[in-house]
Amino acid sequence: MTHEHCMTTDWRSFGPDMLTPALRAALGVFVREGYHGTSIRSIAGAAGLSVPGLYHHHRSKQAILDAIVTATMTEMLAHSHAAEDDSDGTARGRFDNLVEALVRFHMERRDHAFLASTEMRSMDPQVLARHIAQRDEQQRLLEAAISDGVADGSFVSAYPADAARAVSSLCVSIATWYRPDGPLTEDEVIERHLDFARRIVGAA
Amino acid sequence: MTHEHCMTTDWRSFGPDMLTPALRAALGVFVREGYHGTSIRSIAGAAGLSVPGLYHHHRSKQAILDAIVTATMTEMLAHSHAAEDDSDGTARGRFDNLVEALVRFHMERRDHAFLASTEMRSMDPQVLARHIAQRDEQQRLLEAAISDGVADGSFVSAYPADAARAVSSLCVSIATWYRPDGPLTEDEVIERHLDFARRIVGAA
Numbered sequence: 153m154t155h156e157h158c159m160t161t162d163w164r165s166f167g168p169d170m171l172t173p174a175l176r177a178a179l180g181v182f183v184r185e186g187y188h189g190t191s192i193r194s195i196a197g198a199a200g201l202s203v204p205g206l207y208h209h210h211r212s213k214q215a216i217l218d219a220i221v222t223a224t225m226t227e228m229l230a231h232s233h234a235a236e237d238d239s240d241g242t243a244r245g246r247f248d249n250l251v252e253a254l255v256r257f258h259m260e261r262r263d264h265a266f267l268a269s270t271e272m273r274s275m276d277p278q279v280l281a282r283h284i285a286q287r288d289e290q291q292r293l294l295e296a297a298i299s300d301g302v303a304d305g306s307f308v309s310a311y312p313a314d315a316a317r318a319v320s321s322l323c324v325s326i327a328t329w330y331r332p333d334g335p336l337t338e339d340e341v342i343e344r345h346l347d348f349a350r351r352i353v354g355a356a
Numbered sequence: 357m358t359h360e361h362c363m364t365t366d367w368r369s370f371g372p373d374m375l376t377p378a379l380r381a382a383l384g385v386f387v388r389e390g391y392h393g394t395s396i397r398s399i400a401g402a403a404g405l406s407v408p409g410l411y412h413h414h415r416s417k418q419a420i421l422d423a424i425v426t427a428t429m430t431e432m433l434a435h436s437h438a439a440e441d442d443s444d445g446t447a448r449g450r451f452d453n454l455v456e457a458l459v460r461f462h463m464e465r466r467d468h469a470f471l472a473s474t475e476m477r478s479m480d481p482q483v484l485a486r487h488i489a490q491r492d493e494q495q496r497l498l499e500a501a502i503s504d505g506v507a508d509g510s511f512v513s514a515y516p517a518d519a520a521r522a523v524s525s526l527c528v529s530i531a532t533w534y535r536p537d538g539p540l541t542e543d544e545v546i547e548r549h550l551d552f553a554r555r556i557v558g559a560a
Contacts, residue, residue, distance in 0.1 A: 183477070186389075186393050188392075270474045324529070347514075
């Protein structure tokens with residue numbers, strides 16, 4: 153089950169994210185104050201660094217946003233590829249694992265997901281283009297599983313690309329309301345969203 | 357078809373929003389720069405007012421956010437209630453009209469919806485509480501239609517509240533990608549999302 157994308161041996165579990173302490177501190181400030189409301193000085197303060205110390209590692213606020221969002225999307229894609237590789241290879245098995253990976257990611261990486269989705273407006277064109285390319289790669293995995301499932305009779309969907317976007321949006325939205333101490337357990341959130349996702353693609 | 361909530365005779369059409377020119381200018385700045393990245397001075401500038409002139413009508417930046425978000429949610433609820441009143445009264449008819457109203461709203465009011473969903477972090481407790489109450493009212497309409505549909509055999513759903521949140525999240529996400537000059541017409545977006553929503557609730 154090795155794969156060039158596979159950065160984790162267990163796609164179901166999440167440890168600490170792959171951010172440096174300075175980037176993790178920046179994420180917290182961005183999520184609280186927004187990109188334009190955040191100064192390099194406040195990031196340095198949150199990271200326990202001097203402003204020159206922060207600039208030593210990151211050349212600009214935009215570079216910091218880029219580093220966080222790229223690491224986030226790279227982790228999401230690594231878990232998605234590993235989940236797909238770990239499936240039985242059928243369209244249905246790939247779809248289920250891809251959905252479960254997305255649901256787990258958005259329960260675990262709520263702040264990361266919030267930043268990536270709300271600050272597209274603040275990304276420079278090159279950063280935005282790379283972000284969109286990574287997001288599109290994610291949706292293409294889902295769309296391919298859906299299209300293959302339509303072809304082999306597992307699914308019924310007249311517009312697999314729209315269904316992939318719908319399933320993806322539904323999983324992304326989990327980051328906005330899920331709380332570890334809330335009424336639903338992780339397993340319940342996964343089970344219910346697998347049910348919704350399978351219904352969206354008309355799983356038999 | 358009169359109703360105390362009904363502020364429009366045609367829930368399917370949207371004219372200009374109900375914001376004053378100053379609030380509409382503030383919405384534009386908030387959506388571009390974020391709440392914390394926006395100064396009263398920049399709102400006044402966008403509105404063509406002096407800072408004292410802006411303060412004459414609005415006592416704070418928070419009051420401006422509150423006014424925009426409350427007007428937005430009030431309009432969304434007015435369209436939802438009108439849509440439900442305009443249905444044939446069956447669970448299925450109410451559900452379809454509620455979903456269509458939500459889809460239309462999120463195609464027409466993209467900036468408003470973006471602000472309401474991304475700046476909950478910036479709302480003072482009282483403002484946040486009112487916003488959540490309005491959002492919950494919206495979801496309860498959907499949940500009631502789903503529960504009634506389960507009871508009368510139109511729908512199959514083991515968790516109507518979660519299904520209502522899923523359908524609502526799916527409609528809200530339309531604001532993040534829909535563009536009037538994009539590949540899908542309004543009617544196609546409505547038709548496909550009605551299809552997804554009906555599948556989520558297991559419409560027969």
